[in-house]
Amino acid sequence: MTPSRQTATPDEDMFGRAEPLHMRAYDLLWLRLEAGELAAGMRLKDTDWAIRLGVSRTPVREALRKLAHDGALDALGAGGYQVHLFTAAEIGDLYRCRSALESLAAEEAARHGGAPLAATLAGAIAQAAAALERDDLAALQGHNSTFHDAILMAAASPYLRRLLDQARRLSRMARRQLLALALAEQTPRADYRAGLARVLDDHRAMQHAFAAADAQKAGALMRAHLLATARDMGAQLPAV
Structure with missing residues (x-):
């Protein structure tokens, strides 16, 4: 079941853009990463972000996979992702x-x-x-x-x-x-x-x-x- 749109926070207004949902989630998460709002080692779960963004888990899951491919997130063996810490x-x-x-x-x-x-x-x-x-x-x-x-x-x-x-x-x-x-x-x-x-x-x-x-x-x-x-x-x- 898709979470209510009312659960989204005010700074998710970019979700009015005419782009696939997973790309909008991807861009928003990148903005948070670049701003330092998602700290190194922070765990990211598709269920949590689906609720925050007011969308289903599928586009969030795809956005997280794409961020891991970019090198911004690390996949965890037990499921989910964490923010990559650069060496x-x-x-x-x-x-x-x-x-x-x-x-x-x-x-x-x-x-x-x-x-x-x-x-x-x-x-x-x-x-x-x-x-x-x-x-x-x-x-x-x-x-x-x-x-x-x-x-x-x-x-x-x-x-x-x-x-x-x-x-x-x-x-x-x-x-x-x-x-x-x-x-x-x-x-x-x-x-x-x-x-x-x-x-x-x-x-x-x-x-x-x-x-x-x-x-x-x-x-x-x-x-x-x-x-x-x-x-x-x-x-x-x-x-x-």
């Missing part, structure tokens, strides 16, 4: 793949973005720096994502956007897990902030390359930036 090795693999694609995006963006892109990036850096100053680490992550979003948009390549979508989703999920560790004092907060400060320095260097329309330098800086970020993150995540 240092996985972060390294993920960011190596992402760096190859985003360096290409940076080269394309430097050729086509011009002054408007340089100005957008400068604004994102200023907002991120202000967030770091007031110790609003969640907002800082958002502004850093805006920086990368602007570059990918300026690259004007639907192929790059499609290829990067999954890697960037997993990256945002991993960053939220790391933020949760820092906020819970399970990893040194000073080390976490130092890593974010290095990210800002990298972004400033890239912004100068974009302002100069130096595609080769922008691409090289992007690749080095993402690999360095992976090392910083890996130092604060489980090694096994």
Whole structure:
């Protein structure tokens, strides 16, 4: 029996969209994972989420299977799923793949973005720096994502956007897990902030390359930036 639609929470309004139910459930759960609302190790049951979303178990079950295929969830032997906890090795693999694609995006963006892109990036850096100053680490992550979003948009390549979508989703999920560790004092907060400060320095260097329309330098800086970020993150995540 399908649960009453009244059981759905207000933020499930996306279920008015004309897409298959399992894709709508999938997208909503990805949003929760990227926002850090579903913590590493959290158990997800199709029965619970069917009630929360006001749908039958079948689309939820399919959404959970798809998320497990993406690497966001781990299947449990006794049934159900739990949110995947990223290891240092996985972060390294993920960011190596992402760096190859985003360096290409940076080269394309430097050729086509011009002054408007340089100005957008400068604004994102200023907002991120202000967030770091007031110790609003969640907002800082958002502004850093805006920086990368602007570059990918300026690259004007639907192929790059499609290829990067999954890697960037997993990256945002991993960053939220790391933020949760820092906020819970399970990893040194000073080390976490130092890593974010290095990210800002990298972004400033890239912004100068974009302002100069130096595609080769922008691409090289992007690749080095993402690999360095992976090392910083890996130092604060489980090694096994």
